[in-house]
Amino acid sequence: MPFWSPQRSKLSTKILNITISSLCKAKQIAKAESVIIDGIRIGVLPDVVTYNTLINAYCRFVSIDVAYSVLERMREAGIPPDVVSYNSLISGAVRKCLLSKALDLFEEMLARGVTPDAWSHNILMQSLFKLGKPDEANRVFKETVLRGEVQATTYNVMINGLCKNGYVSNALSLFRNLQRHGFVPQVLTYNALINGLCKAKRLKDARKVLKEFGESGYEPNAITYTTVMKCCFRGGFFEQGLEMLSDMRSLGFTFDGFAYCTVIAAMIKTGRMREAEEIIKIMVSSGVRPDLVSYNTLINLYCRQGRLEDALKLLDEIEEEGLECDQYTHTIIVDGLCKAGDFVGAQKHLNYMNTLGFGYNLVAFNCMLDALGKAGHIDHAVKLFEVMEVKDSFTYTILVHNLCRARRFLCASNVLVSCLKCGYQVLRATQRAVIDGLRSIGFTNEARKVRLRIRLARFVP
Structure with missing residues (x-):
């Protein structure tokens, strides 16, 4: 084989593209640009894949404007941008919430004679839903169906978009209609629909879809169960929420700290302290390592029960776990001290928060102001009000x-x-x-x- 041949050049460009891709993934775009220049100098010419890799990297790590400038470089090199070029730009614009820019890029793609594919239409539908234009998104969906370009992802985008725009009934109708035509829902489909139904407080429908989810062969995860469980608690259906907890544990699904805290917080809000403590015992026995949210929930429980010493002990435990208390943690403590009538201790804790660099905690001061008033110390409340900075x-x-x-x-x-x-x-x-x-x-x-x-x-x- 001679030193240069079309086959050798094609192989060299492939190696070039692998190198560019690796550098871009490592966020070393400047080095990737240098490699392209060196490649051109020795006769290894970049192709559309090379430039598309650059566009994607610039979209993710720099800006859409810089990524867009690569299109002109492609045209100067005699390489026309393709659908992948525009899809990367449109997708990048959506990620950065530049939704109007995404629509403009889609129009430009059509004007330049680049035919959109299923991915293009999916991104366009996402943009329209985020802009609050579900009717236009539905129009794109219908056009996609007529062209026969629909994928499972397209259905997921449509169902998720309808739910987030408040058209949960339409999403459920589409879901049922698709099932009748042989569509097999994916995990994302079920999660999107269940989440939408829960936010619309349609607990019965959400539980029905969840049951179908479990029977479909897929495995609902902790997020799925927690979503329905939160819906139960928000609607006041506490027994059903606890049933969800029991079902999940009996089926062997992983139950994380966030899910436990959802249950505990609901119990605390409704004054069911004994049941909250039982859930805490279950959480500890399950070997779940508490995170800061878990600790805050426990501190809240102890403060509501008047167990301030136990609550303060948890502050030391948080530090031992290598975690850092946030403003919410200390606000709970201040509120607990106030409710216990220890206003001196509450003031000391507020001063302690300032030494930690949290700055002015308006919520904590409001808690103290309210507690002073309710305890009959109205003159002290007025004085506190007068000295409050915010x-x-x-x-x-x-x-x-x-x-x-x-x-x-x-x-x-x-x-x-x-x-x-x-x-x-x-x-x-x-x-x-x-x-x-x-x-x-x-x-x-x-x-x-x-x-x-x-x-x-x-x-x-």
């Missing part, structure tokens, strides 16, 4: 509400007016409490002024 609508609502409880209606009206001047809003029930309270103590003119101020605030943007 306030929000909840801060004002908490203080106004507690001032009304203490029948300090004039003070409450002053705080309410200052709140409105700052552009915040207080709950309407609290506003009414102030007005009714002022009238009850004979300050009808003041009540009228406050009412007028509230009306004016509604018209001020």
Whole structure:
């Protein structure tokens, strides 16, 4: 074989492409560009695969604009961009939420005579759904069906998009219709539909699809079961939620810390502390290593039970596990100390948070403000309010509400007016409490002024 031949050149370009792909995966795009230049210098010319690899890398690691500039380089080299070139650009635009850019690229692809494939249409449908244009996505889907380009991925995109845009009934109808025509759903199909049904609070349909999922030969994972279980708890169907837990364990499915915490949190919110503790025991006996979310859930449980010493011990355990407490962790502690009436301890813990570099924790301060008011320490609550560096609508609502409880209606009206001047809003029930309270103590003119101020605030943007 001579030194140069078409076969040898083709082999060299293939080796070049393997090298470029490896460098791009390692995020060494500058080196990949150097290799291309060196290859051209010795007669190894890049092809469409070479440039498409570059486009994909630039989309993922640099920017869409830089990736788009590669198209011009391809044309200068006499290599027309193909459908893969545009698919990479469109997909990259969708990943970066540049949805309008994705649609423009699709239009450009058509204008340049590049025929879209099934992947192109799937990406286009995703973009339209994310833009809140389900009708246009449906039109693309119908066109894809007529051309016979539909894949299982296309159905998944359509069902997922319909669910996320609130068209759960349409998604379920499409799912059933596809089943009648022989379509075999995938794991992604089931998960998307179950998630959509749960968010729409259609628990019965979600459980039915979950049962079909288990009978299909596929294995529902922890996320699938947890999704339905959360739906049960949110809808107040606690027994059914616990049944999901039991079913999953009996079937031998992996039950992670997140799923356990979902159950425990639901039990805590409904005051079922004994059952929450039982779930904790099951979690520990299962060998699940707690993460920060798990610890926060346990701390919350102990604080609600008044077991502050146990809660504080968990802070040490978190450090021993190599984890770092977040603001939520410390906020739970502050709230627990306040509810136990230990306001000095709560203030000390707030100061301790500042030493840890968390900055100003408005939620924790709001918890303390509310606890002081409810405990009857309204003067201390007012002083705390005055020294607070940051306030929000909840801060004002908490203080106004507690001032009304203490029948300090004039003070409450002053705080309410200052709140409105700052552009915040207080709950309407609290506003009414102030007005009714002022009238009850004979300050009808003041009540009228406050009412007028509230009306004016509604018209001020």
